[in-house]
Amino acid sequence: MAQKPSIPKGTRDFSPAEVVKRNYIMDTIKDCFTTYGFQPIETPSFENSDTLMGKYGDEGDRLIFKILNSGDFLRKVDDALYSEKDSGKLTPKISEKALRYDLTVPFARYVVQHQNEIDFPFKRYQIQPVWRADRPQKGRFREFFQCDADVVGSKSLWQEVEFVELYDAVFSKLNLEGVTIKMNNRKILSGIAEVIGESDKLIDFTVALDKLDKIGEDGVKKEMREKGITETAIEKLQPLFQVSGTASEKLALLKDLLSSSEIGMQGVQEVEFIVSTISEIGLQTAMLEIDVTLARGLNYYTGAIFEVAAPEQVKMGSIGGGGRYDDLTGIFGLKNISGVGISFGLDRIYLVLEELGLFPETVSANTKVLFINFGEEEAFYAMKAVSKLRKEGITAELYPDATKMGKQMGYADKRNIPYTVLAGGDEMQAETFTLKHMKSGKQDAVSFTELRAKLK
């Protein structure tokens, strides 16, 4: 029976033009990952539910797509439990697998499971889709790719330096100039909470601070008051709102503010090391900026935090982020494996490149030449040439049917194929090919050798 076909909300079909552009971005990222010594791994699309559940908070648990057990999945469900008709209680009884929600937890699972085959420090990258049952909206999908690079097994700050360079390398290679790599350190945030006497409100404090961009200084202070942070504490924070100027000026201010906090000063030193090293080595097109209001994923990160902002003329928000975490694999029983990693926001980078017209013209899935089909004998003559051109790596096609020439030319036109070859009885006799440049309409009779040379 005929159905009007559609796809689930929040998912997408990608046309040839889109796939080719997406691959251009992913291939650029992969090339840079490889040059920096990262190695690819891949993990299954679904994991055992207990690998994923409880790792992303209650909200995360809700957003994980669960896979129904195969076969008679109700057979083993206890009657008493079944009769409660409670979705939450029934779920673990009828579903044992779930689609991955991100690449980080599967990576942690991978490291623990394969720890005896891995040479640490382990630099891995992973580019695969993830799934979230989020409410779809502009730029937010239920299936999307994540592009992650992480190093586990070393606490060295050279890795943070390397990740800043890696961001710069990727965006420079994509010709996306003027991105800002914002950096902060979780230890600085802890230090600030400490010196204002609100260590126990660290999370409330940073969640509020993180909103500075959106709600402004007064809004942040209001939210802090609502969360019970004292006036005295907020007053002590005042210098933070004025942090500006060069990296040295910001570092000086932070040193002054955090002089009494050991952890705070440690954070400042880490930031200082990264900033000074990067300023010596130099970046190609990106800027590195200290941003003390950057908080992202606080319950997760323990050291450096990164977030990449698109060039200012594009209103896009973050196109990448990451940071240092000290105990990722602990959830799977392997303690004291420090890690640091970054990720690239493929969908947003795509939109930015599209908006700024930065996809190279050569990025297309296009056929170079279409041979027009004049009938069986002519097609045979053409096919032999097509076959030889393909062996040289030239993208060539024979129109499959001997239909009207207008239709065949129209097909070449619509598909933006730059050349057509017309070869009928005359050409066959002379062993030539009439090569037509579609844009100019110019036609030349050429030998196969000339044809090949022109199309190379």
Added chain:
Amino acid sequence: MAQKPSIPKGTRDFSPAEVVKRNYIMDTIKDCFTTYGFQPIETPSFENSDTLMGKYGDEGDRLIFKILNSGDFLRKVDDALYSEKDSGKLTPKISEKALRYDLTVPFARYVVQHQNEIDFPFKRYQIQPVWRADRPQKGRFREFFQCDADVVGSKSLWQEVEFVELYDAVFSKLNLEGVTIKMNNRKILSGIAEVIGESDKLIDFTVALDKLDKIGEDGVKKEMREKGITETAIEKLQPLFQVSGTASEKLALLKDLLSSSEIGMQGVQEVEFIVSTISEIGLQTAMLEIDVTLARGLNYYTGAIFEVAAPEQVKMGSIGGGGRYDDLTGIFGLKNISGVGISFGLDRIYLVLEELGLFPETVSANTKVLFINFGEEEAFYAMKAVSKLRKEGITAELYPDATKMGKQMGYADKRNIPYTVLAGGDEMQAETFTLKHMKSGKQDAVSFTELRAKLK
């Protein structure tokens, strides 16, 4: 709480070495697809259930992974239905989405949904994972990649010719010589059923014939008898079991056998056209063979059928297959769109290349040079060089920690990194680098320019 991590049965983690080899195969296939004018599309991992259900038979429906609806999925389930506790009846009420089972049905859905954006004939390729709740066994997985190329919108036999050449191109590029492309035609099978007077038993007849390899001539005849095919009919079949010799000899025998069947003769002519054209154009390393016992997926194909056998010395069975289907998109309401396509069996091709040692040595995710870390200042000196080498596309790493040299050298060894650079105080003063070739142990003091040249 620590869990001993594992992955669902039938799924796999891929290590860096495996990912790189898999990518080598997929990139080779993609390159050939592109050269032949095929364009990539991608479809979502899950489809609406009604897009997939009922398209693969009852067995297929059972093997499709269903995704549990999000949230309180039982809320809208009717109490009476719920109280039946019937898995089969409950499933459509609590699951609206399912993981794709193959790439063909999603492709048909794509063509119908996007018919107004597509220029026909549409040559598309698609390389994505599919999922089947099959019982896992050696070489059979619950998640695996399919690599498909199809053309829809033309009945031209030039496309069959092209697909034979495409198989040859891919396997030649993979250096896998001696594959056999077996070809048959559904019309020949129909013709045979007709001339032996058993048209209504076409499926039983071909299912039995398809087993010739496994159960031999007597076995096939026995099965035919069991299915009620008459002795007279089986007698008429006798010449089929003796089909051998060259393509011309096989064609002559078929013409003789099928002379009274219009559809049978049409099939013979189609096969003859493809065979004669291919023999004129020539294949690089593959052989094309007529195999009248080839039946695969009879309910689906309507013209040419292909199956590719690995070289005889490898016991592997089919590493690819495909054929012509006349009404793929009809299930979604778009009639009379003929298509033909082939697919490559990635996992089996991987095993064949591994067994024959055909993966090129250059196929590795390897770092070219590791800079040894002697401390902060030395690391800074090294990092500047690493940074410059990477900009030249040379895969370079700095060991992140200034640990014992033995440990760092051991890391380079285990990871098969061919070169290390030792740069301490002396080298820094002389602005040189000591480059060590790990295999020979040979060391040279070189300038940066020399270093770069040696590593390029």
